[in-house]
Amino acid sequence: MSKVLMKGNEVIGEAAIKAGCRYFFGYPITPQSELPEYLSRRLPEIGGVYLQAESEVAAINMVYGAAATGVRVMTSSSSPGISLKQEGISYIAGSELPCIIVNIMRGGPGLGGIQPSQSDYFQATRGGGHGDYYLIVLAPASVQEIADLVKKGFDLAEKYRNPVMILGDGMLGQMMEPVDFGVETSGDSFDKSWATTGKNGRKKSNIVNSLYLKPEELEVHNRELEKKYLEIKSKETMAESYLTKDAEIVVAAYGMTARIAKSAVDMAREEGIRAGVFRPITLWPYPEKELNAATVSAKGVLTVEMSLGQMVEDVKLSLNGRLPVEFYGRVGGMVPTARAIFEEIKRMSEKFGGVK
Amino acid sequence: MLKQIMIAGFGGQGIMSMGQLMVYSGMIEGKEVAWIPSYGPEMRGGTANCSVSISDDPISSPHVTEPDILIAMNNPSLDKFEMSVKNGGVIFINSSLIDRKIKRKDVKVYYISANDKATELGDVRVANMVMLGALLKIDKLVKIDSIMESLKKVLSKSKHHLLPLNAQALEIGAREIGNN
Amino acid sequence: MAVVFDRPKSLTDAKFHYCPGCHHGIIHRLVAEVLDELGLQDRTVGIAPVGCAVFAYDYFDVDCIEAAHGRAPAVATGVKRTRPDTIVFSYQGDGDLASIGMAEIVHAAARSENITVIFVNNAIYGMTGGQMAPTTLIGQKTTTSPLGRKSELTGYPIKVCELLATLPGATYLARTSVHDPKNVRQTKEAIKKAFQLQVEGKGFSLVEVLSACPTNWHMKPVQALDFIKNDMMNYFPLGQFKSPEEAK
Numbered sequence: 001m002s003k004v005l006m007k008g009n010e011v012i013g014e015a016a017i018k019a020g021c022r023y024f025f026g027y028p029i030t031p032q033s034e035l036p037e038y039l040s041r042r043l044p045e046i047g048g049v050y051l052q053a054e055s056e057v058a059a060i061n062m063v064y065g066a067a068a069t070g071v072r073v074m075t076s077s078s079s080p081g082i083s084l085k086q087e088g089i090s091y092i093a094g095s096e097l098p099c100i101i102v103n104i105m106r107g108g109p110g111l112g113g114i115q116p117s118q119s120d121y122f123q124a125t126r127g128g129g130h131g132d133y134y135l136i137v138l139a140p141a142s143v144q145e146i147a148d149l150v151k152k153g154f155d156l157a158e159k160y161r162n163p164v165m166i167l168g169d170g171m172l173g174q175m176m177e178p179v180d181f182g183v184e185t186s187g188d189s190f191d192k193s194w195a196t197t198g199k200n201g202r203k204k205s206n207i208v209n210s211l212y213l214k215p216e217e218l219e220v221h222n223r224e225l226e227k228k229y230l231e232i233k234s235k236e237t238m239a240e241s242y243l244t245k246d247a248e249i250v251v252a253a254y255g256m257t258a259r260i261a262k263s264a265v266d267m268a269r270e271e272g273i274r275a276g277v278f279r280p281i282t283l284w285p286y287p288e289k290e291l292n293a294a295t296v297s298a299k300g301v302l303t304v305e306m307s308l309g310q311m312v313e314d315v316k317l318s319l320n321g322r323l324p325v326e327f328y329g330r331v332g333g334m335v336p337t338a339r340a341i342f343e344e345i346k347r348m349s350e351k352f353g354g355v356k
Numbered sequence: 357m358l359k360q361i362m363i364a365g366f367g368g369q370g371i372m373s374m375g376q377l378m379v380y381s382g383m384i385e386g387k388e389v390a391w392i393p394s395y396g397p398e399m400r401g402g403t404a405n406c407s408v409s410i411s412d413d414p415i416s417s418p419h420v421t422e423p424d425i426l427i428a429m430n431n432p433s434l435d436k437f438e439m440s441v442k443n444g445g446v447i448f449i450n451s452s453l454i455d456r457k458i459k460r461k462d463v464k465v466y467y468i469s470a471n472d473k474a475t476e477l478g479d480v481r482v483a484n485m486v487m488l489g490a491l492l493k494i495d496k497l498v499k500i501d502s503i504m505e506s507l508k509k510v511l512s513k514s515k516h517h518l519l520p521l522n523a524q525a526l527e528i529g530a531r532e533i534g535n536n
Numbered sequence: 537m538a539v540v541f542d543r544p545k546s547l548t549d550a551k552f553h554y555c556p557g558c559h560h561g562i563i564h565r566l567v568a569e570v571l572d573e574l575g576l577q578d579r580t581v582g583i584a585p586v587g588c589a590v591f592a593y594d595y596f597d598v599d600c601i602e603a604a605h606g607r608a609p610a611v612a613t614g615v616k617r618t619r620p621d622t623i624v625f626s627y628q629g630d631g632d633l634a635s636i637g638m639a640e641i642v643h644a645a646a647r648s649e650n651i652t653v654i655f656v657n658n659a660i661y662g663m664t665g666g667q668m669a670p671t672t673l674i675g676q677k678t679t680t681s682p683l684g685r686k687s688e689l690t691g692y693p694i695k696v697c698e699l700l701a702t703l704p705g706a707t708y709l710a711r712t713s714v715h716d717p718k719n720v721r722q723t724k725e726a727i728k729k730a731f732q733l734q735v736e737g738k739g740f741s742l743v744e745v746l747s748a749c750p751t752n753w754h755m756k757p758v759q760a761l762d763f764i765k766n767d768m769m770n771y772f773p774l775g776q777f778k779s780p781e782e783a784k
Contacts, residue, residue, distance in 0.1 A: 003383060049617045054639050067614070068615065073618070088604065177390045196599035198580055198622045207601075260416075261417075338416075339421065
């Protein structure tokens, strides 16, 4: 086990390589450019292909073509670029192809800004493009977790033949922490008999397609996708609970915001307020059961996001009215401070009659 | 014990590399570390800053808003971050470029003429190492040996002739503490 | 009894859904014949477009990927870059290639992607019901230019081969027609050359085939052939616009 010090964005690239990914198609955008820059150096060294596309639209369609041939492939962008990729993502989901799409979020809407944000939660967790589909959405909160989730992401993508999104923010992408990449993996153990690589003696040709003009056939396809989504929901949720066992106030937050929330909870504990953090690692499927388990002692839940309030809807849906849910958010690239979250915890602890 | 440091100055003062050296050294020593830079137009506009967290335990938030230690390499950095330092914290001032005293009374302060000392050594670019030497004299966050070991790894072989200069700068910085 | 005419191996036995007088069937057959003759069927991946040829994957007996509107060259790039041993072709209409997919085709050519593009230009959107295309001729009536295309409003038809010929990355560009047997034969030769160049790793090749859409042109098939010969070929001259010898 040896640790190296690396930037989050670069770790995404190296972790992909360690997971057997040799192909990357992208288009530059701040704040994730270190990732394509890193891969443009590394991939040619190991016989892979880095290709800068003419647009995000082209890049995601190159990913679509590459994924159709059964290889591990990745693209990355930031919010406005991810909007452009939605057409291709919908096709990839509809054609049931595996790949990883990285979104290092920045503030929006429109051109927005380039500072950290979590305002693409709805887009990421509700499909994002047209049609009934879901991405598996993984939200790392540390550089080490980026490495772990990129590797796991490729496996999930191939296991379910479904696109996986790694959702981070600019701060996570720019941050340096030690990371251990662990053992190298590949997608070799997964069935690739569906891949379009030329018939090579096969009797029937393979077709990658999401077109079903007959409504009866499209319904069958949609129902099959539904079955897959239900299976993912039942098997693949991941979350971390921090000091929630006796917590009266549970802060629900993901990614970097959850790290800041932990500091706020540390402050609250020092003042005798029983607080904890619930951090979903999969944003879709949302860890409903885990949230309910983490809030058995809770009197209230505070959701903190770098948005106007998006994940808070999933928190409410998961708790289904069982607990009061409040929201604190910073937007536009502003990052909530641990102090401010602590004040919110204190206020809620007083409001909901917390025992000091 | 968690220590969080804010390092600020303008581009070219080696702000980012100073922070990276600290976390690299911390990692070598088996500590938990994190480094976050400012980025984008903020960086290109002249001021650059990065935050460093070094801890014996897993780090909750690496996003530093109330640093234990501030290293201010120029006037705008001091103006921007002076008030954010924790009560009882420490501020290191590059007095070669900062012409004022600090306003706060509840923190410790050290005035280090980093640029002048570096220039005396023959290369103003090691002003950051002078500051780092001063900091490590006051707070043994990481060992000087670890800094030198990290430098060896971070610098390409062709730059290894600069190692003695950097070691000297660290020493002079530590000595400057005595003049405060 | 000797067989003198048969279905190429690279076509399935599915019946074409194309309208009477439409040339897609002929062009499909030519592509399939070429794949057979060059022995490429087993290593070919076809990229189907959005447009009348959207079901191309039902007709070509090769591995196929259905692309989004205009994106076929990007999808083809993804296949070719990951599997350089495959033979990759996209089959695209004028709306797909010259309108919504203009960026993708230009950049695939600029990169000299080692792929072959079959570009079917019938100067109209067929599948959506006869709307104006980027290659619709001035004065030509369509459902969205009911009084005839006016340059003041919608500019001029795009000459794709001429446009791409300015790019050093384009290796082979030819415009042909399938309005009579002689031209059908020449089209096949061009398609064969395009695939042959790909086999040799020479880079981007595109064959633009002028073809008829009697249904949306509101013409009898024979009249439609005359329209190609007299009107389309007048604006879109046939010929080779880039040969491998003059590429780069």
